[in-house]
Amino acid sequence: MSTQTKRRAPFRESRKPFADLGRPGKEVRVFPLPTAALLLGGAALAGCRVAAAAGAPPHPGAQVTPTHELVALHDRVRMGGLEDRRFTQEAYWSVVGPVVEGHPAFRVEEVGRSAEGRPLRTVTFGRGPVPVLLWSQMHGDESTATMALADLYAAVAREGGHPALRTIQEALTVHTLPMLNPDGAQRFQRRNAQGIDINRDARMLATPEGRTLKDLRDRIRPLFGFNLHDQAVGTRVGRTDRGVAIALLSPPFDETRAVNEVRHRAMEVMGVMIQALEPLVGGHVARYDDSFNPRAFGDLITRWGTSVILVESGGWPDDPQKQYLRKANFVALVAALEAIAKESYKGVGTALYEGLPPNGRRVADLLVRGATLVVPGLPPWRADLLVNYEDPLLAAGGVISDVGDLADVEALDTLNLEGLFLRPLPAALDLRGGGVQLRVGGPAHFTVSRRQDGLEPLWTFLGGPPAELRRRQ
């Protein structure tokens, strides 16, 4: 197919400004994000499953509580007050503190301070001989597992006699450090207050948060370490069009990516997690990139002898606050801890983990197709516009990342503005050089109008589609 045909084929003679522009025969969407209403593409994909490795019958040896029972447990205990995934440490602790502090099942300890002096606390439960460490949100804008840990505390506090939780507490000592990067969480940003990516600080240890994690690892010497993150929501499963809900990884300990006993243990436990996740997000589980990174905590902690399990929460349809993935995290973590407690992961094998498709390409957030751009001093021109959000789940903080012929670019959302005029607002304009030009890399602020002069605008975009468009059916 020629470029020209490709470019023209999707433009229909439709007068409807927001008709779907999925390429013929291709379902372009997996996640109906808040802007889903704009685009009527392949939302149906969400329910599809792959019957490959992830669909294999549970290994009889795993002997963990069935997923539906863990879901029911989660429904009963889920911690209220964390419905918005942006929360500060103070807000988190105002919810979690009353549950764990003074409760006989928990020991709360301040193990360090962040760069800005916020307390880094561990919450520990269980009195068994096997130490396990879970840490979350070392990237301040990755809070899904932090919410799931709150639910885990609530489960232990309120239903500690549940067979799975009783077994876990008898066999394991579970150390958790929720929100390792409270300064980043304060601003909902990836890096800490020093501007350092804590997960690239395992070698230099320039951050107080990284040093705290290292000290904790050295003191506890956990058999298993759960490194809990969120990843880009636009990531696809392998070469498919399915979005990744959960990505897992046993980080390598050197360039050869050899599998030793330490990694083998992690892979077997992940086999249990994959089975537990199957009824919830089957077909949407992938393997994270396994290149060795000598600065990353997961890789070095593996080298230091702890079986690290990296969990990355991605995206899920109609789940902008990641509450469904919070539940999936809870289920996977309880199943993993139960399997470790019972040692029932032994013999599960590595095939389930190794059979996971890799994290595939990452698609852009929003493709605006077919509008005519109007910038003062330039003749109007017809072009596509690519927008990437600072917060893709909320379709907010959009930045213009490209302009031109973008017919072949994949995006989570596509917006057809054919026949309409797009006028950048001042923030989206670059006034250097004695003229006015569109500022690629600038905020996606513009009006949409039927008129070339931009009067009587239909909509105004301020970093994302206006609310009324998101609600459109």
Ligand SMILES: [Zn+2]
């Ligand atoms: Zn991360």
